[in-house]
Amino acid sequence: MLEIRNLKVKLEEEDKQILKGVDLTVDAGTVHAIMGPNGSGKSTLSYVLAGREGYEVTEGTATLDGADLLEMEPEERAAAGLFLAFQYPVEIPGVGNMTFLRTAVNAQRKARGEEELSAGEFLKEIRARAKQLKIDSEMLKRPVNVGFSGGEKKRNEILQMAMLEPKMCILDETDSGLDVDAMKLVAEGVNALRDEGRAFLVITHYQRLLDHIRPDVVHIMAGGRIVKTGGPELALEVENHGYADILAEVA
Amino acid sequence: MALAQAKRTATEARLAALELPAGAGWATRAREEALARLRETGLPARRDEYWRYTDPATLNAPAPEPAALFDPREPMPFSEVDRLKVVFVDGVFDPEASDDLSMAGIEIERLAETAARDIHWAKDLYGVLEARGQSPVPRPLAALNTAAATDGIVIRVTGKAPRPVSLIYLHRSETSDAVLHHLVRVEEGAEMTLLENGPAAARFNKVLEVDVADGGAFHHVRAQGRDHERRAATHIFARLGEKSIFKSFTLTVNGKLTRNETVIELTGDNAVAHVAGAALGDADFHHDDTVFITHDAVECESRQVFKKVLRNGAVGVFQGKILVKPGAQKTDGYQISQALLLDDDSQFLAKPELEIYADDVICSHGSTSGAIDETAMFYLRSRGVPRDEAQDLLVIAFLAEAIDEIEDEAIADDILARLQAWLARHRH
Ligand SMILES: Nc1ncnc2c1ncn2[C@@H]1O[C@H](COP(=O)(O)OP(=O)(O)O)[C@@H](O)[C@H]1O
Ligand SMILES: [Mg+2]
Numbered sequence: 001m002l003e004i005r006n007l008k009v010k011l012e013e014e015d016k017q018i019l020k021g022v023d024l025t026v027d028a029g030t031v032h033a034i035m036g037p038n039g040s041g042k043s044t045l046s047y048v049l050a051g052r053e054g055y056e057v058t059e060g061t062a063t064l065d066g067a068d069l070l071e072m073e074p075e076e077r078a079a080a081g082l083f084l085a086f087q088y089p090v091e092i093p094g095v096g097n098m099t100f101l102r103t104a105v106n107a108q109r110k111a112r113g114e115e116e117l118s119a120g121e122f123l124k125e126i127r128a129r130a131k132q133l134k135i136d137s138e139m140l141k142r143p144v145n146v147g148f149s150g151g152e153k154k155r156n157e158i159l160q161m162a163m164l165e166p167k168m169c170i171l172d173e174t175d176s177g178l179d180v181d182a183m184k185l186v187a188e189g190v191n192a193l194r195d196e197g198r199a200f201l202v203i204t205h206y207q208r209l210l211d212h213i214r215p216d217v218v219h220i221m222a223g224g225r226i227v228k229t230g231g232p233e234l235a236l237e238v239e240n241h242g243y244a245d246i247l248a249e250v251a
Numbered sequence: 252m253a254l255a256q257a258k259r260t261a262t263e264a265r266l267a268a269l270e271l272p273a274g275a276g277w278a279t280r281a282r283e284e285a286l287a288r289l290r291e292t293g294l295p296a297r298r299d300e301y302w303r304y305t306d307p308a309t310l311n312a313p314a315p316e317p318a319a320l321f322d323p324r325e326p327m328p329f330s331e332v333d334r335l336k337v338v339f340v341d342g343v344f345d346p347e348a349s350d351d352l353s354m355a356g357i358e359i360e361r362l363a364e365t366a367a368r369d370i371h372w373a374k375d376l377y378g379v380l381e382a383r384g385q386s387p388v389p390r391p392l393a394a395l396n397t398a399a400a401t402d403g404i405v406i407r408v409t410g411k412a413p414r415p416v417s418l419i420y421l422h423r424s425e426t427s428d429a430v431l432h433h434l435v436r437v438e439e440g441a442e443m444t445l446l447e448n449g450p451a452a453a454r455f456n457k458v459l460e461v462d463v464a465d466g467g468a469f470h471h472v473r474a475q476g477r478d479h480e481r482r483a484a485t486h487i488f489a490r491l492g493e494k495s496i497f498k499s500f501t502l503t504v505n506g507k508l509t510r511n512e513t514v515i516e517l518t519g520d521n522a523v524a525h526v527a528g529a530a531l532g533d534a535d536f537h538h539d540d541t542v543f544i545t546h547d548a549v550e551c552e553s554r555q556v557f558k559k560v561l562r563n564g565a566v567g568v569f570q571g572k573i574l575v576k577p578g579a580q581k582t583d584g585y586q587i588s589q590a591l592l593l594d595d596d597s598q599f600l601a602k603p604e605l606e607i608y609a610d611d612v613i614c615s616h617g618s619t620s621g622a623i624d625e626t627a628m629f630y631l632r633s634r635g636v637p638r639d640e641a642q643d644l645l646v647i648a649f650l651a652e653a654i655d656e657i658e659d660e661a662i663a664d665d666i667l668a669r670l671q672a673w674l675a676r677h678r679h
Contacts, residue, residue, distance in 0.1 A: 084633055092631070103640060
């Protein structure tokens with residue numbers, strides 16, 4: 001589903017190489033995890049895939065079901081089925097959470113040539129999904145992420161993901177800052193979406209989340225590259241010994 | 252201080268070109284006094300501190316610059332609102348197009364008719380608040396209006412007006428120079444909503460004097476636009492009694508030059524005054540909101556909320572003052588003026604001022620100008636919202652605080668729909 005080949009990325013504004021040749025293949029129906037020390041380029045990878053400005057791809061490719069992601073506008077990537085749950089969800093004062101989600105859902109439907117959801121259909125859908133994530137109607141009415149706690153913001157990301165039903169879901173440290181209960185809610189939200197036609201790329205520091213969202217493949221990222229790939233046991237190794245051993249081994 | 256020669260010349264040239272109303276009735280004296288006020292200060296000039304950001308030349312000139320007629324090809328604002336319509340064509344009342352002026356709880360007359368009488372309550376209001384508003388800063392275009400206006404509407408509200416009164420200004424002549432003067436007297440505990448919309452004329456000079464007695468409420472929503480070549484100078488003068496409420500909102504889209512002055516005196520304790528504006532301009536657009544609020548009683552609240560969205564070289568101006576007089580304790584004053592600049596060519600000029608002579612008050616003010624928040628923009632787009640729609644959402648969000656000042660939901664929705672349609676037409 002997602003194919004990344006030798007992806008090299010530098011900052012647009014300064015001469016700083018951040019991704020130094022990333023190779024990654026994520027198949028439909030699988031869950032991949034990326035772990036790695038702070039500053040290794042995990043968020044940069046997710047931003048570049050989602051189409052954030054400020055980065056320059058100097059080499060390599062990234063495709064979603066064969067379509068060149070790097071050529072598309074961010075909204076086209078979303079309509080093509082890519083979703084990024086932000087490490088730091090953005091607050092948007094003045095834009096109601098509900099209005100935002102409805103605009104997003106219908107914009108994607110329109111882009112795909114599908115019928116837009118009526119207000120009634122949308123409401124029914126969002127109520128059901130929000131309930132699963134313990135998001136109350138008051139939170140839905142509030143401006144996007146404004147005054148939300150850290151946990152509420154992350155649950156709101158998962159709600160968006162559930163409503164948009166993307167096929168490639170990237171979760172950037174969705175577990176950080178969550179207590180155990182909130183993390184379980186998030187994991188349940190993700191697991192409910194697991195499907196043969198859908199893939200997940202879960203960026204995390206902790207084994208904790210991976211206890212709930214079982215990955216098929218675990219990658220270790222360091223210095224702008226994927227330095228090691230293995231099964232779920234690799235996450236345990238990180239949990240028990242930190243990154244030092246692995247980094248020393250591949251150095 | 253003697254008036255500068257240039258000012259005197261400009262003022263006399265304008266007066267020479269005017270046909271001042273011939274007199275009978277109570278209005279004659281008021282007009283003469285206004286003329287004297289105008290001659291004393293002279294018409295505004297670019298060198299006046301109060302006109303630093305807005306060039307009054309075309310507002311002063313003996314003849315207006317012609318303005319092309321504009322067909323918006325859509326129903327006018329407030330079309331869906333159940334209201335009493337009062338229509339003016341190029342500044343002249345049109346009885347045929349207007350509704351019957353009778354309504355429970357409210358007396359509506361035409362200025363032209365009341366002015367010819369010997370005795371009328373309007374005598375105690377016409378030019379009175381305008382004259383009070385001439386200090387500390389002169390407002391010569393308002394004095395000119397009082398001296399020259401022959402038409403307008405005179406309203407006395409005695410109960411709760413069941414429907415809004417809607418003033419509709421049609422523009423039919425490319426060279427029309429309209430002068431209208433309206434009076435509203437809201438009696439104790441009475442309440443009304445006044446709506447205004449329409450291009451009015453090539454050049455429009457309008458004064459609205461509003462006197463709200465104790466416990467009265469006056470709501471005002473105005474939509475200026477969508478014609479592009481209009482030049483307008485408007486003044487609202489309001490005086491508020493105890494526990495009275497005054498709320499005014501203006502949406503302005505397009506127009507070569509608009510100067511909206513609002514002058515409010517809070518003279519009774521616990522009075523509330525809110526003035527808000529949302530202005531959207533693209534290219535040849537100069538919009539000036541000038542507000543002066545005087546707190547002269549205790550425990551009054553005032554709010555000024557002005558937002559501007561500017562693109563392609565449009566210019567926005569805000570001059571807002573809160574004056575808290577000695578003894579006006581427990582004043583709660585708030586003022587915010589903000590511009591969203593959609594490109595580097597547009598400009599926002601702001602002069603917020605506080606002058607406070609009481610010690611137990613809360614007054615806050617802020618002024619900002621900035622671009623679209625790119626982080627928010629990316630977040631919206633990453634969810635599939637196309638760039639244009641995302642920008643519209645962020646613009647509407649930016650304007651929300653001003654639009655929230657409109658109390659009536661149906662009217663607020665109408666304004667919001669106008670905004671959205673304007674944004675959709677002005678994308679690149
Ligand atoms: N916009 C940016 N400006 C400056 N430095 C950046 C920017 N984005 C990323 N970086 C730098 O790139 C490196 C990788 O960052 P990031 O992708 O956030 O890592 P991770 O998510 O793995 O912690 C860091 O050294 C970070 O400081
Ligand atoms: Mg990160």
